[in-house]
Amino acid sequence: MIPSDHFVRFYNEVFKELDTLGGLSKYYHEISKLQEKHCLENFQKNGLQGVYNYYVQVKHDENCIMDIELEKHCLTLRMNVCPSLSKAMDNDAGASPLYCNHCPGWVLPLYTKAGLYNVYDKMGQTNPQCCEYVYDDLKLAKEKYDQLSKTKPSDEILKNW
Amino acid sequence: MLRYHETGELAKDFHGTLNTTIDYIIKNYGQDTLKKIFDNMGQKVYKSIHTKLLNDDPSELIEHIAYFFNREGADFDLNIKTNEIILTVRQCPAIAALNKMGFPVSPHFCLSTIYLNNAICEGTQWKTETTKTGKGSCIQRFYKEANK
Numbered sequence: 001m002i003p004s005d006h007f008v009r010f011y012n013e014v015f016k017e018l019d020t021l022g023g024l025s026k027y028y029h030e031i032s033k034l035q036e037k038h039c040l041e042n043f044q045k046n047g048l049q050g051v052y053n054y055y056v057q058v059k060h061d062e063n064c065i066m067d068i069e070l071e072k073h074c075l076t077l078r079m080n081v082c083p084s085l086s087k088a089m090d091n092d093a094g095a096s097p098l099y100c101n102h103c104p105g106w107v108l109p110l111y112t113k114a115g116l117y118n119v120y121d122k123m124g125q126t127n128p129q130c131c132e133y134v135y136d137d138l139k140l141a142k143e144k145y146d147q148l149s150k151t152k153p154s155d156e157i158l159k160n161w
Numbered sequence: 162m163l164r165y166h167e168t169g170e171l172a173k174d175f176h177g178t179l180n181t182t183i184d185y186i187i188k189n190y191g192q193d194t195l196k197k198i199f200d201n202m203g204q205k206v207y208k209s210i211h212t213k214l215l216n217d218d219p220s221e222l223i224e225h226i227a228y229f230f231n232r233e234g235a236d237f238d239l240n241i242k243t244n245e246i247i248l249t250v251r252q253c254p255a256i257a258a259l260n261k262m263g264f265p266v267s268p269h270f271c272l273s274t275i276y277l278n279n280a281i282c283e284g285t286q287w288k289t290e291t292t293k294t295g296k297g298s299c300i301q302r303f304y305k306e307a308n309k
Contacts, residue, residue, distance in 0.1 A: 001255050002273055003229040005167035007175035009206045013198050014182060021190060034181045063169040092164065093205035
């Protein structure tokens with residue numbers, strides 16, 4: 001059995017292998033389809049409040065050190081210490097240099113299907129921090145993207161529209 | 162002493178992601194690719210356990226099994242003899258989690274145990290065999306060749 005605690009280190013080995021085989025993006029979409037079963041109906045039905053509720057549970061279950069702030073048209077998910085990348089780095093096998101890509105890889109298609117707009121600030125591949133801004137208003141999402149793009153490297157800021 | 166010793170909440174949803182990933186890898190890349198990933202898991206991620214077995218020291222393997230099967234709430238016995246370790250799993254916590262989530266258990270799911278145990282033991286004096294005894298139950302045996 002792979003203990004739940006060690007799944008991310010397995011995930012990390014999957015990323016390394018699929019990267020060499022050129023199959024990472026396709027795999028992220030498979031994970032996104034799996035996550036749809038947990039999240040999509042909730043996100044579609046409840047919008048930002050549904051995303052908020054989901055991440056409050058994730059924060060608890062995965063021991064995340066994160067701030068979750070819900071405003072009228074924006075949900076901010078500020079990951080201060082990501083337990084996933086932290087484990088991938090605290091690992092005798094070493095972290096995949098692409099480890100962080102899996103989160104936006106599965107979540108951005110899901111937000112698109114839910115009719116939500118995401119600006120994803122990865123904050124680097126070796127820093128266990130990131131910040132997501134989720135909007136239900138495209139104009140506000142574009143403003144945030146433009147604002148961040150002026151100060152961050154373009155490959156660090158992702159969006160889903 | 163355990164190299165990895167997590168505490169806090171458990172995210173059992175990850176058993177679902179493992180289940181999906183096993184099927185996905187086999188369908189798209191074949192069983193050899195899955196085995197390669199578990200080889201890396203067994204010998205690189207669990208380098209500390211593997212290295213100790215290379216030196217004929219199963220202490221971390223025993224501690225790992227006891228700690229994580231207890232942490233996952235498994236129904237199991239761990240019987241330790243000279244040159245033999247027998248793990249009797251009456252209810253696998255991973256399969257119990259899949260059942261609870263309503264996910265069909267992959268017919269290949271137990272390869273995660275078989276490949277991982279084989280990888281941890283590969284090249285050492287210790288051998289391993291896993292015998293399924295039911296849906297979500299098995300006996301995992303680690304032994305030195307003389308005890309076969």
